[in-house]
Amino acid sequence: MHELAVTESVLEIALRHANQANANRVTDIYLIVGKLSSIVDDSVQFYWNMIAENTICQDARLHFKRVPARLKCLDCQQEFEVVESLSPCPQCGGFHLKIIGGEEFYVESIIVEK
């Protein structure tokens, strides 16, 4: 898995935005993670504790906001959430589907102290 690369990228983004805001310390980082993005929260947290040390992000809390995978049926327009694995439209049984949510993967915001 590539959680280390992901964590490094999160740190780089947070530090850059914190510096732009003239912050002394970053206390919280909010991540939006779509369910389809296959990232393991625990591993990111594990690497985070190692690489954020001795930066203004040290001890910042990572918040993972999980976005469910959502599909839209292109036959009957029904929208539904994917619970376990991909499944046909619960209304008409169709497989003509479009993914409308769950692929997000970004840093939404950070909380800083000045």
Added chain:
Amino acid sequence: MSPTRVPVVEKIFDANDQVAQQNRAYFDRHHTFAINVMASPGAGKTTFILKTLEALTPKYRLAVIEGDTAPVTIDSDKVSALGLPVVQINTGGDCHLDAVMLHAGLQSLPLENIDIVLIENVGNLICPAAFKLGSHLNLLIASTPEGDDKPYKYPNMYRGIDVLIINKMDLLPYVDFNMANFQRGVEILNPGLRTFPLSAKTGDGMSDWINWLDEVVQQHRQK
């Protein structure tokens, strides 16, 4: 010491995506068409690449980039044996190639003399999907012994590809692989995806893929 919320909204893969764009521009300056070949270990990437190289010679000038997690040159040696340029990129244990590693590897290829470069990504169905390289064609090889549930288990991989190879069709009678279920999953994730069932071992079905690729490359050159 008042806490302030700073809005960010920055994609975590932005930095890689930017280097991928530079790689694309670099390929385009040299008129080189780049194909990113992804699959799980053992799906047949190396076999498929070798067969593709043979079929495209001598019409095109070819090269290969081998992504490997360890400095083992088994795959690279097979390409060298064909007398073609090959560069091996060791990811140092990493589960994927990323745009920066590719950028470095490209420096040791004479791209001005190369029409098509095939990039063998690290065998893995999760990580290579997240790291764009800047290739013109993202290709996935699924193979029948892996089972028909892979689109359902690795949706991201099937989302980001431009063409799908179903390899080891010669083994279909011996393995549990429900083609209808497999294709249903693919259709949800990537509607209308161009798919070529073939056997890289026997060569059955290879010509459809080669003819299609030839057309795609020709069209790309006219742009």
